[in-house]
Amino acid sequence: MATIAFLGLGNMGYPMAGHLANSGHQLRVFNRTHNKAQRWAEEFPGTACTTPATTTHNADAVILCVGRDADVRELLNDQLLAQLQPGTLLIDHTTTSARLAEELAARCAEQGLRFADVPVSGGQQGAINGQLSLMAGCAAADYDDIVRITAPYTRLIERLGNPGCGQKAKMVNQICVAGLIQALAEGLQFARNAGLDAEQVMKVIGQGAASSWQLQNRHQTMLNGEFDHGFAVDWMRKDLQICLQEALHNGSSLPVTALVDQFYGELQQQGAGKLDTSALLLRLPKSSR
Ligand SMILES: NC(=O)c1ccc[n+]([C@@H]2O[C@H](COP(=O)([O-])OP(=O)(O)OC[C@H]3O[C@@H](n4cnc5c(N)ncnc54)[C@H](OP(=O)(O)O)[C@@H]3O)[C@@H](O)[C@H]2O)c1
Known part of the structure; x- marks a missing residue:
């Protein structure tokens, strides 16, 4: 001890x-x-x-x-x-x-x-x-x-x-997660706008190739409009800035990460920096049709 x-x-x-x-x-x-x-x-x-x-x-x-x-x-x-x-x-x-x-x-x-x-x-x-x-x-x-x-x-x-490699692996994690959350937000928006029962869609696709930690743990709260929990937009923005900076050094191209980083920047400007990263759904329009 x-x-x-x-x-x-x-x-x-x-x-x-x-x-x-x-x-x-x-x-x-x-x-x-x-x-x-x-x-x-x-x-x-x-x-x-x-x-x-x-x-x-x-x-x-x-x-x-x-x-x-x-x-x-x-x-x-x-x-x-x-x-x-x-x-x-x-x-x-x-x-x-x-x-x-x-x-x-x-x-x-x-x-x-x-x-x-x-x-x-x-x-x-x-x-x-x-x-x-x-x-x-x-x-x-x-x-x-x-x-x-x-x-x-x-x-x-x-x-x-050696030292530094742990942080680089965490960057890979955040790069993968950023795209996943945006994709989940788009999928939920699309399901609703298509007139589907989004919960039912998640139940079935959650058992298939589209499943992810984000889908399993976040789709319900996103559908409920609950974002006051979890991993804050402000922290995610900090992490994505670190990823984009490192990508400049190692010659990686991160177009999706850069786009999602901008989306999080918009949320911060709207005062949503303390909300969970799944708040990306709030940026997407509900169909008026
Ligand atoms: N939350 C998650 O889901 C999650 C997941 C993976 C990794 N992380 C990472 O883990 C780290 C901590 O996240 P968290 O969610 O625990 O953050 P948090 O709840 O905001 O806590 C941050 C802690 O750091 C302290 N602190 C900040 N700046 C300081 C300074 N200059 N001097 C002394 N203490 C200082 C804060 O003290 P006060 O209480 O005085 O503010 C607080 O105890 C972050 O780097 C985050 O990116 C978070």
Whole structure:
């Protein structure tokens, strides 16, 4: 059992840190908005700290799940890294650019620290159920420790390569998902406008080649007009910008991703940034015929 510092108790981090605490690790947690950390410590065995420095002091592993590149940079600043013990394992579950992961891994190595980018997939429900898919970018020698530590909230973990490769795999995930959600929104719109029972259509095509996680888990809420849950448009936009940027570097063409990114931009302009990504349906017209 290890002493683990967990930074960032958002929709994902809160239950993930909870699984670690319940599995017997010694947990110290930090959240920028402290009352969330206090609430967490009332629910799980562990200590709520008020600064990242006190949280990470003498920890065996430091785990992060915050928002974007700038947030990770802010937390893992030079001062914080300098006070960590040599050999400390840093696991970043935030979805960020691959460049950030590469840069942090190099900086950590200079100080004898071990850094891994391990973005996740499976949503808030996957985090609550301890059923996430993890994409690891790390030194081969660190992988077994990462597997052991993250086991309480992991359904499947794969090492994709050295630091940065986990984030690149997560980009593939987001590229695939973006097209799927838009296609599902178009299909639902078409079914309604064609005068079909959209629910009945989903029931039958959901057993065929058109099925997907999005169809199974989102068609009902989309038909009900419920979008106040799940994975926020703002986060998806952040992720798609990262994908498009990386594609410029590696020479990929992402026409559908670029289009869906624009659609999400429209939703943000309409004030729908906090809604679930399935809110793409809201952009599509209902037939007046
Ligand atoms: N939600 C999902 O379904 C999902 C799925 C896969 C991956 N992800 C990725 O996982 C990460 C977290 O997502 P989430 O849904 O848990 O987000 P969230 O609910 O918005 O939580 C973000 C957390 O990061 C903290 N934070 C943000 N900026 C910070 C900073 N500069 N310094 C310190 N703490 C900071 C926030 O603190 P406060 O409480 O003070 O705001 C909060 O605890 C994101 O990178 C997201 O893209 C999310």
